[in-house]
Amino acid sequence: MDHIIEIKEVLKKYEDFTAVDHLNLNIKKGSFFGLLGPNGAGKTTLIKMLVGLLRPNSGDIFIKNQKMTRDNVFLKTKMGIVPQHINLDKELSVKENLIFSAKLYKLKRDPQEKRVEELLAFSELKPIENKLSKNLSGGMQRKLMIVKALINDPEIIFLDEPTVGIDVNTRRKIWDMLKGMKDMGKTIILTTHYIEEAEYLCDQIALMDKGKIFHLDTSKHLKSNLGTFTVEYFNDAKVTEYKYFQSIEDAKQYTHALCGNYILRDTNLEDVFYNFTNRKVR
Ligand SMILES: Nc1ncnc2c1ncn2[C@@H]1O[C@H](COP(=O)(O)OP(=O)(O)OP(=O)(O)O)[C@@H](O)[C@H]1O
Ligand SMILES: [Mg+2]
Structure with a gap:
């Protein structure tokens, strides 16, 4: 089985509190994986460990058969991250946010411009490319966060509640963007409190609570x-x-x-x- 992510006995404690409890999980390459759980279940903590922002107390994470650590730059370039909280540079325009992100990944000028234009078209943000991101609606900000995470053409995309507080029409447009990303062969890991979102998008769904995964299956099963x-x-x-x-x-x-x-x-x-x-x- 071609597992792009392998999580082995991962434990994360905040002082005495166990947020992720000896968790084991494998995620298949190319799958759309949903992580559902009540507030405080440990979803964001798990994602932060997967992307190398937090170090587990014990256990191992392997991505593309390599051990994930906080300084594994190679693996970090293979990932796109849409965090739970808005991470845009508010004083920059839509386009400048994407250019800035491209520069962080050291994309050369020509590919950088091409990529930014592709993403503006993909997200339908082109007509508002010069608007400051602080002046965008919540839904447009979320769209921009998603395409910003795609700037380096990552293989794996982590989305932590990407559609929170967004109206139905915009959410469905974002769903189409996410389905488009899956069609490109990307592996997608999504947390959400919108159950219908997980049901609609995810091939596999994990139900998490108190730092553990209790059920893992297709929505149908x-x-x-x-x-x-x-x-x-x-x-x-x-x-x-x-x-x-x-x-x-x-x-x-x-x-x-x-x-x-x-x-x-x-x-x-x-x-x-x-x-x-x-x-x-x-
Ligand atoms: N930096 C921290 N210090 C101490 N406790 C923390 C810290 N971050 C998270 N926690 C605690 O760990 C538990 C898991 O938090 P986490 O943010 O991973 O949950 P979550 O499943 O993402 O919840 P939500 O659905 O509300 O986003 C919670 O009880 C939270 O209070
Ligand atoms: Mg969270």
Whole structure:
């Protein structure tokens, strides 16, 4: 199996608190991998270790069969990072942000200009290339962060909540950008609190909590393991109960005994996540 990322027994502590707990995980080259988990699960901490911003207390990370360390410059040039918090230079324009980033990677002048133009076209930011990034809307800032991470044509892209607080239309445009990146053969690691985002984009989904990964599978299998059909029932105690069933016949049978309103529907990934954490994510 061609694993581009191998994580072996990785432990990260902040003083006495264990943020990532002896975690093992392999990620296939070319996959779109989703990391879901409640606030504080350890997702950002894990990503920071994968990109060499944080050092694990113990355990090893291998990327492209090389050990990842904070000074592995070769591996860092193979990665693009979209951090959880805005990382744009606010006083620079859209285009200048990209040029500045290209210079950091020491791209030569001609390839640099070509790459910046390609990315402006890809992200549809060309019409606003001269706008200062501090004057962009939140959605445009997120788009710029994503293309900025592509400046060095990385093989692996880490996106930590790239669409947080973005309207539906812009989010879907960003999804198309991300799908385009997958079609280019890139390996993508995404964290998100938008379950439908993970369901729509990711080949594999890991459910993480308290520094560990509890489930790792395709969205389809995660749902079928829980039960393909869900009955939602608002009970007499004014609480919504969720019951999961493998067959529609069993689900219908169950509803016969219910008095009051119920919904019988397909199970979705949010049910899986809700059942896993027992609390809504948004
Ligand atoms: N620098 C730090 N010092 C101490 N504790 C930290 C530090 N960074 C993170 N933590 C703690 O580690 C835990 C995991 O944090 P992390 O940011 O990795 O979670 P997350 O899954 O990314 O959460 P979110 O969904 O809110 O972004 C949290 O309890 C957090 O408070
Ligand atoms: Mg985070």
